[in-house]
Amino acid sequence: MSFFPTRAAFAQTLAALPGPNEAAIEAARERQSQLTKPAGSLGRLEDIAIFMAGWQNRTIPAIDKGRTAIFAGNHGFMVHGVSAFPVSVTQAMVANYGAGGAAINALAGFAGMDLTIVPLELDRPTVDFTQGPAMSEEECLAALNAGAAVVTPDLDLLTVGEMGIGNTASASALCAHSLGGSAAHWVGPGSGLDPEGVARKAAVVGQALALHADAPRDAFETLRRLGGREVAAMAGATLAARAQRIPVVLDGFINCAALVPLFVDNPAIVDHCLAGHCSAEPGHVRILETFGLSPLLSLGLRLGEGSGAALAVPIIRAALAAHAQMATFADAGVEKSL
Ligand SMILES: Cc1cc2ncn([C@H]3O[C@H](COP(=O)(O)O)[C@@H](O)[C@H]3O)c2cc1C
Numbered sequence: 287m288s289f290f291p292t293r294a295a296f297a298q299t300l301a302a303l304p305g306p307n308e309a310a311i312e313a314a315r316e317r318q319s320q321l322t323k324p325a326g327s328l329g330r331l332e333d334i335a336i337f338m339a340g341w342q343n344r345t346i347p348a349i350d351k352g353r354t355a356i357f358a359g360n361h362g363f364m365v366h367g368v369s370a371f372p373v374s375v376t377q378a379m380v381a382n383y384g385a386g387g388a389a390i391n392a393l394a395g396f397a398g399m400d401l402t403i404v405p406l407e408l409d410r411p412t413v414d415f416t417q418g419p420a421m422s423e424e425e426c427l428a429a430l431n432a433g434a435a436v437v438t439p440d441l442d443l444l445t446v447g448e449m450g451i452g453n454t455a456s457a458s459a460l461c462a463h464s465l466g467g468s469a470a471h472w473v474g475p476g477s478g479l480d481p482e483g484v485a486r487k488a489a490v491v492g493q494a495l496a497l498h499a500d501a502p503r504d505a506f507e508t509l510r511r512l513g514g515r516e517v518a519a520m521a522g523a524t525l526a527a528r529a530q531r532i533p534v535v536l537d538g539f540i541n542c543a544a545l546v547p548l549f550v551d552n553p554a555i556v557d558h559c560l561a562g563h564c565s566a567e568p569g570h571v572r573i574l575e576t577f578g579l580s581p582l583l584s585l586g587l588r589l590g591e592g593s594g595a596a597l598a599v600p601i602i603r604a605a606l607a608a609h610a611q612m613a614t615f616a617d618a619g620v621e622k623s624l
């Protein structure tokens with residue numbers, strides 16, 4: 287049984303998002319007020335602990351089982367050469383993940399996250415989105431379900447990432463179609479295009495936007511037309527996590543762009559998400575502003591593959607350690623106020 291048996295089931299899940307547990311939020315907030323520090327002095331670490339308490343439904347949240355899932359896919363529009371790298375790099379990087387040699391291997395390992403790699407039909411790229419919808423309805427559903435499949439009920443935290451040469455073009459198209467703004471407004475260098483390359487990418491994205499301009503703007507249809515398998519899988523995983531009240535840390539431009547079509551249908555979709563970082567890809571800061579999320583880190587990363595999300599996990603672990611381990615004023619015999 288798949289998590290999203292039909293596109294209607296996907297839409298229904300998106301329309302009926304569960305909220306956090308308010309009693310756990312209140313209990314965690316009360317605990318924070320008792321810990322031996324001036325009120326608010328741990329800044330966003332306090333907010334993170336309270337956020338995690340709400341979604342994990344416990345006063346003292348923890349990350350015993352955290353998962354990083356990386357989805358890989360290839361894109362038909364790569365015939366137009368919109369990346370500084372060839373399509374073959376997607377498969378080569380999947381092999382590199384398997385061998386433990388990529389940035390995400392190091393960063394997920396450092397963060398204490400288990401790593402799941404999900405290649406999605408790499409030898410069958412999506413349809414070129416300047417010629418038609420990237421995916422059929424069945425293909426889009428399969429990708430959403432491949433994402434949902436990594437979400438097991440035992441997870442305390444999920445981060446997702448992607449590998450798919452050219453997918454910053456898909457991400458830009460999703461943002462422009464869903465939020466407005468020209469192709470040029472949303473494209474950037476991605477993995478390393480020069481200014482002429484960026485202009486070429488804008489022209490290709492612009493052609494796709496023109497072809498799909500009159501298409502309905504619901505989340506499924508936008509992902510199907512302008513997304514890719516790895517992009518839809520990230521959306522499916524994030525929505526499946528939400529349905530199970532599992533908190534998610536967001537990565538960069540592509541990961542966030544995958545959620546933009548869902549955000550247009552239901553802005554509450556990002557309520558169980560923390561923004562791990564702000565990517566150097568110029569569109570990312572605009573998406574984060576649209577989502578109303580403030581990134582935990584801003585280190586100039588522009589890698590994708592879940593790297594910025596994994597990097598934020600140790601900060602979240604620190605917030606939970608302080609929340610769990612600090613003494614209360616009563617326990618420590620410290621005066622709470624004058
Ligand atoms: C070796 C290598 C490793 C990567 N890991 C993530 N990406 C990133 O680059 C791609 C997006 O950039 P563009 O749209 O310009 O192709 C995605 O695969 C993304 O995850 C990589 C790219 C390369 C070359």
Ligand SMILES: O=C(O)c1cccnc1
Nearest residue numbers: 476538539540565589590
């Ligand atoms: O922010 C990202 O996700 C990103 C930026 C550049 C290249 N690949 C990914």
